[in-house]
Amino acid sequence: MSYSPEQISIMDSIIARYPRKRSAIMPLLHFVQSISGFVTPEGIEKIAELLELSTAEVTAVSTFYTQYKPEPVGEYHVGICTNTLCAVMGGDAIFDAVSEHLGIANDETTKDGKVSLERIECNAACDYAPVVMVNWEFFDNQTIQSVKDLVDGARTGNPPAPTRGPKTLRTWKENSAVLAGLSDGLAGEGPSAGHASLLGLNLSKEGK
Amino acid sequence: MSKLSPVLSAHWDEADSFTLEGYKRHGGYNAVSKALAMTPDEVIALVKDSGLRGRGGAGFPTGMKWSFIPQGDNKAHYLVVNADESEPGTCKDMPLLMANPHVLIEGMIIASYAIRANYAFIYIRGEVVHVVRRVQQAIADAYAAGLLGKNIGGKGFDLELVLHIGAGAYICGEETALLDSLEGFRGQPRLRPPFPAIAGLYALPTVVNNVESIASVPAIIEHGNEWFQAMGTEKSKGFTLYSLSGHVKNPGQIEAPLGITLRELLELAGGVRSGHTLKFWTPGGSSTPLFTAEHLDVPLDYEGVAAAGSMLGTKALQIFDETTCVVRAVLRWTEFYKHESCGKCTPCREGTWWLVQIIRDLEAGKGTPADLDKLIDITNNIAGRSFCALADGAASPIISSIKYFRAEYEAHLTHGGCPFDPIASTIFATVGQP
Ligand SMILES: Cc1cc2nc3c(=O)[nH]c(=O)nc-3n(C[C@H](O)[C@H](O)[C@H](O)COP(=O)(O)O)c2cc1C
Ligand code: SF4
Numbered sequence: 001m002s003y004s005p006e007q008i009s010i011m012d013s014i015i016a017r018y019p020r021k022r023s024a025i026m027p028l029l030h031f032v033q034s035i036s037g038f039v040t041p042e043g044i045e046k047i048a049e050l051l052e053l054s055t056a057e058v059t060a061v062s063t064f065y066t067q068y069k070p071e072p073v074g075e076y077h078v079g080i081c082t083n084t085l086c087a088v089m090g091g092d093a094i095f096d097a098v099s100e101h102l103g104i105a106n107d108e109t110t111k112d113g114k115v116s117l118e119r120i121e122c123n124a125a126c127d128y129a130p131v132v133m134v135n136w137e138f139f140d141n142q143t144i145q146s147v148k149d150l151v152d153g154a155r156t157g158n159p160p161a162p163t164r165g166p167k168t169l170r171t172w173k174e175n176s177a178v179l180a181g182l183s184d185g186l187a188g189e190g191p192s193a194g195h196a197s198l199l200g201l202n203l204s205k206e207g208k
Numbered sequence: 209m210s211k212l213s214p215v216l217s218a219h220w221d222e223a224d225s226f227t228l229e230g231y232k233r234h235g236g237y238n239a240v241s242k243a244l245a246m247t248p249d250e251v252i253a254l255v256k257d258s259g260l261r262g263r264g265g266a267g268f269p270t271g272m273k274w275s276f277i278p279q280g281d282n283k284a285h286y287l288v289v290n291a292d293e294s295e296p297g298t299c300k301d302m303p304l305l306m307a308n309p310h311v312l313i314e315g316m317i318i319a320s321y322a323i324r325a326n327y328a329f330i331y332i333r334g335e336v337v338h339v340v341r342r343v344q345q346a347i348a349d350a351y352a353a354g355l356l357g358k359n360i361g362g363k364g365f366d367l368e369l370v371l372h373i374g375a376g377a378y379i380c381g382e383e384t385a386l387l388d389s390l391e392g393f394r395g396q397p398r399l400r401p402p403f404p405a406i407a408g409l410y411a412l413p414t415v416v417n418n419v420e421s422i423a424s425v426p427a428i429i430e431h432g433n434e435w436f437q438a439m440g441t442e443k444s445k446g447f448t449l450y451s452l453s454g455h456v457k458n459p460g461q462i463e464a465p466l467g468i469t470l471r472e473l474l475e476l477a478g479g480v481r482s483g484h485t486l487k488f489w490t491p492g493g494s495s496t497p498l499f500t501a502e503h504l505d506v507p508l509d510y511e512g513v514a515a516a517g518s519m520l521g522t523k524a525l526q527i528f529d530e531t532t533c534v535v536r537a538v539l540r541w542t543e544f545y546k547h548e549s550c551g552k553c554t555p556c557r558e559g560t561w562w563l564v565q566i567i568r569d570l571e572a573g574k575g576t577p578a579d580l581d582k583l584i585d586i587t588n589n590i591a592g593r594s595f596c597a598l599a600d601g602a603a604s605p606i607i608s609s610i611k612y613f614r615a616e617y618e619a620h621l622t623h624g625g626c627p628f629d630p631i632a633s634t635i636f637a638t639v640g641q642p
Contacts, residue, residue: 017370018370019284019410020391020392020410022391022392023390023391023392024392025392026372026373026374026375026389026392027373029375030334030373030375060394061392061393061394064395065334065374065375065376065395066375066377067334067374067375068375079335082540083296083540084296084494084537084540084541084544085296085297085454085526087540088454088528088532088630089454089455089633089635090634090635090636092630093630093631093634121294121296121544121547121548122294122295122297122298122544123335123336124293124294124299124301124336125299125302126297126298126299126454126459126524126526127299127451127452127453127459127460127461128459129454129459129635130634130635133335135337136334136335136337138336138338141635143635144636162338164306164338165337165338166338166341170337175337178337178341178344179337179340179373179375180373181344181373183341183344183348187226187341187345187346188227188345190338191223192220192221192222192223192224192225192306192307192308193220193221193225193303193306194303196458196459196460196461197217197306197307197460197461198217198220198221198461199452199459199460199461199476199477200212200214200217200450200460200461200462200463200464200476201214201218201220201463203212203462204210204212204213204214207210208210
C-alpha cells in the first residue's frame with residue numbers, strides 16, 4: 001500500500017507542529033494506525049523516510065508503547081482494567097467471563113475481526129471502577145452482563161455509547177486519527193463530568 | 209462552615225463547563241490579563257510566595273521550580289505539562305481536563321509568560337480519547353480567540369501550544385522519560401543532573417509541571433495569596449483534589465483544603481461500603497506505602513503523610529475493605545511495575561521480575577516462610593538503588609504490606625493458597641451486604 005498525496009500532506013502537517021521533526025514520530029504512528037488499524041511495515045518505512053531516520057529507529061519507538069499494535073486488532077478493541085483496584089472491584093471476574101463468552105484470550109481478536117480483548121492497566125477512572133475502555137472511550141461502572149451486552153452489540157454493529165464520550169462509539173481506526181491529533185468535531189458531545197467527578201461539588205452545595 | 213473548597217471543580221456540573229464560553233462566564237482568562245500586566249519575575253515571586261506545591265507526586269514548590277530557569281540566556285525555554293496520569297489509583301487530572309480544559313490553558317499561558325517560554329506542550333496519555341478531544345477543541349478555540357499564538361491580548365507575548373498524545377507507557381509520567389518520549393525516543397529516564405530546568409526538552413531549559421499544579425495558578429493570580437493561604441496547613445497551602453475509589457459508598461473527587469483526614473473524607477463519601485470495615489488504603493497511589501485503619505486521622509498534607517511513613521503522592525485514596533486479600537492486591541501492583549519497568553537499569557528490570565515470581569508463589573501457597581525474607585531482601589536491593597523512582601514505587605506496597613499484614617502472607621502458606629473469596633470483594637457481591 002502506498003500513501004495518497006492527501007495522507008502525505010496530513011503527515012507533513014503533523015510534523016510541522018513541532019520545533020524538531022523527530023518529535024512527530026508518535027502522532028505519525030497513531031496516524032498509520034488510523035489508516036491500517038496497526039503499525040504496518042509500510043507505515044514504518046514512510047515515517048522513517050519523512051523523519052530521515054532508519055526503520056530500526058522507528059520500530060524501536062513503536063515497540064516501546066503498548067497502544068501501537070504489531071498485528072490488527074478488532075474494529076472494537078475492548079480493554080478491561082485488571083490493575084488492583086478494578087480487578088478487586090470486579091475487573092478480574094469481567095475479564096474471565098467476557099473472554100469465555102467470546103472464546104478469545106488476552107490480546108486476541110474474534111474471527112470476524114470485530115472485537116479484540118486486552119487486559120489494561122489503570123486508566124485514570126478509578127472512581128468509576130470496574131472500568132472498561134473500548135477504543136479508548138470510557139465505559140464506567142461495568143458489570144459482567146453489561147460488558148457481554150457491549151461486545152455482542154459491537155459484533156452486530158450496534159455497540160452502546162460510552163458513559164463519558166460521544167453519542168456513538170467510533171471505530172478503532174477513527175479514534176486512532178484523534179490520537180494523531182486530528183479533530184473529529186465530537187468534543188461537544190457527552191457530559192462535562194460523570195456523577196463521581198461531582199461528588200465533592202454536590203456535597204459542598206448541600207453545605208457539607 | 210463547609211470543609212470543602214471547590215475551586216478547580218466549581219463549575220463541573222454545568223453542561224458547557226468545558227467550552228470557552230462556559231469558562232469565561234465565571235471569569236475565565238481574567239487571570240491572564242492580570243498576569244500579563246505584571247513582569248514575569250513578579251508572577252514567579254507571587255507563585256513562589258503562595259506556597260503552591262507540585263500536585264504530581266513529589267510536592268516540589270512550583271514557583272521555586274520556575275525560578276530555576278536561567279534568565280537572559282537567549283535560549284528557547286519550554287513549558288511541558290505532565291498529563292500522563294497513570295499512577296494506579298490516580299484519577300483527578302483526566303476529569304479535570306474533561307470538564308475544564310481551559311483552566312489548564314490559562315495556567316499554561318501564565319506559567320509560560322513567567323518562565324519566558326514561547327512554546328508549550330501538554331503530554332497527555334493516549335488511552336483517553338474523549339479527554340483528548342476536549343483539550344484539542346479548547347486549544348483550537350483559544351487560538352481562535354487570540355488567547356494563544358502571536359501577541360496574546362495585544363501585550364506582545366507569543367505562545368504556541370501543542371498537544372502531544374502518548375501511547376501507553378506509565379514510565380512516560382516520569383519527567384525525564386516524558387521528555388525523551390516527546391523528543392521522539394523510547395520513553396526512558398535520563399540521568400540527573402542536569403535537571404530539566406537547565407537541560408530539558410531538546411537540551412534547553414524546561415519546566416515540567418503536573419496538570420493540577422498549573423491549573424491551580426489562575427485562581428492564585430485572580431484571588432491572591434491571602435485567599436490561597438487561608439486554605440490548607442502551615443507548609444501545605446491551598447486546595448486540592450482528593451480521589452476516593454474502591455470500597456466506599458460514594459467514590460469520587462472531593463476538592464478540599466490540604467490537611468483533611470481520611471476519616472473526614474470517608475464521612476463525606478458515605479463511609480466504607482455498608483456492612484464492611486476499612487482494611488488498608490493508599491494515600492497517594494500504589495507507589496506510596498499502604499496505610500491501615502490506624503491512619504484514619506493522619507492529616508493528608510505533605511508533612512502529615514510523610515511523618516506517618518508514607519507520601520501524599522497524587523492523593524489517590526484507594527480504599528479496600530476486609531474482603532480484600534492484601535497479597536493479591538500487592539501481587540497485581542507488582543505485576544504492573546514489572547510490566548512498566550522501562551528496562552534501562554538492571555535492579556528494576558530483573559528485580560521486578562523476581563518479585564512477581566516470589567509473590568505469585570506466596571499467593572498460591574507454594575512458598576516457604578524464608579521466601580518472605582527473600583522478598584524483603586530483594587525489595588530493599590531495588591529501592592534506592594535503581595535509576596528512577598519507579599523502582600521505589602514498586603517497593604512501597606510490598607514493604608508496607610508485610611509490615612502490617614505479615615500474618616496474612618503466612619496464612620497463604622499454612623492454608624495452601626489464598627484464604628479469600630475474590631467474589632466477595634466485587635461490587636456485584638451480595639455476600640455480607642445487608
Ligand atoms: C514512574 C513515575 C511516574 C510518574 N507519573 C506522573 C504522572 O503521570 N503525572 C505527573 O504529573 N507526574 C508524574 N510523575 C512525577 C514527575 O516525574 C514530576 O515530578 C511531576 O510531573 C512534576 O510536576 P509537579 O512539580 O507539578 O508535581 C511520575 C514520576 C515517576 C517516577
Ligand atoms: S528504575 Fe525501572 S523504570 Fe526506572 S530507569 Fe530503571 S528500569 Fe527504567
